Amino acid sequence: MESLNAQRYRKFFAPPRASRGQAAVTDALFLLVIISSLTGFLFIFASNYGKGISDQVTRNDSFEFVSSALKTLMYQSVTRDAALFIDVQHPNPDLEVDYLMALLKEDFADDGILTPNTQRNMAKSLYAVMRPVADTQDYLFTITTAQETVLMVIWRTRFLVQAEGSTAYVPYNEGVDPARFQNVKPDEDEPHEMFYCKPSVAGNPIQKLFLQVGTATQAQGLISMVQFCGTSFLLAQDTCELRAGVLLATWTATPIPEAEWQSLKCEKIDLSGIAN
Amino acid sequence: MGNRGYLGPIGDDIPSLIPILVGLVTFFSAFTFTLNEYNTRSSSFNADRDTLVIANALKGDSYIATPAEWNIACRGLRVRGLNYASGIVESSEWERIATSAEEEEIPRLAEMVDHFHSLEGTSLQCAIGLPSLEENPLILKEEMVDILENRPFVVLAFPVALQVEYAVVPATLVVITWKA
Numbered sequence: 105m106e107s108l109n110a111q112r113y114r115k116f117f118a119p120p121r122a123s124r125g126q127a128a129v130t131d132a133l134f135l136l137v138i139i140s141s142l143t144g145f146l147f148i149f150a151s152n153y154g155k156g157i158s159d160q161v162t163r164n165d166s167f168e169f170v171s172s173a174l175k176t177l178m179y180q181s182v183t184r185d186a187a188l189f190i191d192v193q194h195p196n197p198d199l200e201v202d203y204l205m206a207l208l209k210e211d212f213a214d215d216g217i218l219t220p221n222t223q224r225n226m227a228k229s230l231y232a233v234m235r236p237v238a239d240t241q242d243y244l245f246t247i248t249t250a251q252e253t254v255l256m257v258i259w260r261t262r263f264l265v266q267a268e269g270s271t272a273y274v275p276y277n278e279g280v281d282p283a284r285f286q287n288v289k290p291d292e293d294e295p296h297e298m299f300y301c302k303p304s305v306a307g308n309p310i311q312k313l314f315l316q317v318g319t320a321t322q323a324q325g326l327i328s329m330v331q332f333c334g335t336s337f338l339l340a341q342d343t344c345e346l347r348a349g350v351l352l353a354t355w356t357a358t359p360i361p362e363a364e365w366q367s368l369k370c371e372k373i374d375l376s377g378i379a380n
Numbered sequence: 381m382g383n384r385g386y387l388g389p390i391g392d393d394i395p396s397l398i399p400i401l402v403g404l405v406t407f408f409s410a411f412t413f414t415l416n417e418y419n420t421r422s423s424s425f426n427a428d429r430d431t432l433v434i435a436n437a438l439k440g441d442s443y444i445a446t447p448a449e450w451n452i453a454c455r456g457l458r459v460r461g462l463n464y465a466s467g468i469v470e471s472s473e474w475e476r477i478a479t480s481a482e483e484e485e486i487p488r489l490a491e492m493v494d495h496f497h498s499l500e501g502t503s504l505q506c507a508i509g510l511p512s513l514e515e516n517p518l519i520l521k522e523e524m525v526d527i528l529e530n531r532p533f534v535v536l537a538f539p540v541a542l543q544v545e546y547a548v549v550p551a552t553l554v555v556i557t558w559k560a
Binding site (some may be wrong): 131132136140154157158161165168176180193201203233236239380 | 396397398402403404410414428436439472474478518551
């Protein structure tokens with residue numbers, strides 16, 4: 105005998121037999137919706153996983169490169185005559201060799217200005233040390249005191265742009281703004297240039313440059329420079345010690361806008377004979 | 381009349397089984413794909429990290445003064461699951477290889493391996509997982525090409541200062557790793 109509760113349940117809640125299949129299909133469709141959401145989540149996870157780690161690995165490698173390069177510059181020797189090279193395979197014992205930093209400090213000490221020979225030695229050393237990344241990365245090396253920029257060397261990729269409505273490509277820094285990003289390409293005939301620059305410290309042009317080039321990896325250090333600052337004949341008693349900041353920075357080759365470039369006051373270096 | 385449309389306890393559920401099966405197949409496919417992708421990328425990141433560890437151990441403070449110093453750093457390396465070939469390429473050699481007509485990555489790397497610098501008669505190279513090293517003290521270029529062409533590999537290059545006879549010259553530490 106059916107209980108009263110069972111009769112009530114059957115009357116009000118239990119679906120008629122003809123509707124049972126539809127309820128099961130609806131449940132299955134709900135399950136499908138849930139599974140679709142989960143699948144979507146899994147695909148999003150799979151496509152995004154590791155992007156942050158990959159960026160971090162690239163940053164680590166890049167920073168390790170730049171800091172190693174800066175240390176190498178601090179340790180390395182150069183010929184006193186910048187036109188000559190140290191031949192590792194066939195050493196010449198008569199060649200006058202000195203540490204790059206010693207040469208630089210010695211040259212700076214007398215009048216606070218670096219001679220073209222020292223500047224050339226610095227550019228040669230920088231070129232050799234940064235060679236592994238020079239094809240794809242631009243870089244900058246500076247020595248600055250609180251008052252002035254002692255030396256700045258920039259390695260830059262030459263970009264050509266196509267103005268709107270024109271088919272010809274012209275160098276980027278000739279006042280032509282590209283209509284689209286696709287209208288910019290590296291110059292295949294002369295892909296890179298190197299410059300000595302002498303910007304004023306005021307206005308912080310280096311930081312303004314970094315704002316334009318995207319993420320720059322930087323390594324910095326401090327060196328002591330000596331300068332003769334008195335008038336007596338006893339030069340040793342008339343020296344002033346200066347602290348100078350050394351900075352090496354790299355970034356992915358990027359066109360530098362004309363305003364930022366002009367503020368750096370750069371002069372092109374002849375690259376012929378810069379490599380050993 | 382009351383039994384119209386009723387196909388029995390299992391027959392009633394057949395239409396609902398189709399979306400359930402589709403859902404399960406979709407879910408497990410996505411799950412397998414995600415798991416494979418996760419494992420592949422994790423393995424790649426581990427290889428990147430271990431390559432950096434090897435490079436840091438070999439370059440030390442970026443100043444290589446003697447072959448003995450290099451050999452100590454090389455012997456102290458213990459990396460599980462990764463083979464490597466590393467050495468020092470002097471900057472003029474690097475320039476020559478970089479400006480050579482060969483533009484493909486693998487032949488260039490093999491050329492660098494072939495020109496690892498020697499100091500006091502000792503080649504500045506450090507390698508594990510190359511069968512020829514048991515018979516030949518130097519890494520064979522052909523063997524390197526064979527490995528690099530058939531396996532995924534990671535390359536890192538860092539500048540170092542190299543003490544030679546009468547000067548300190550710029551050079552580059554090259555580390556190439558691949559799975560053991």
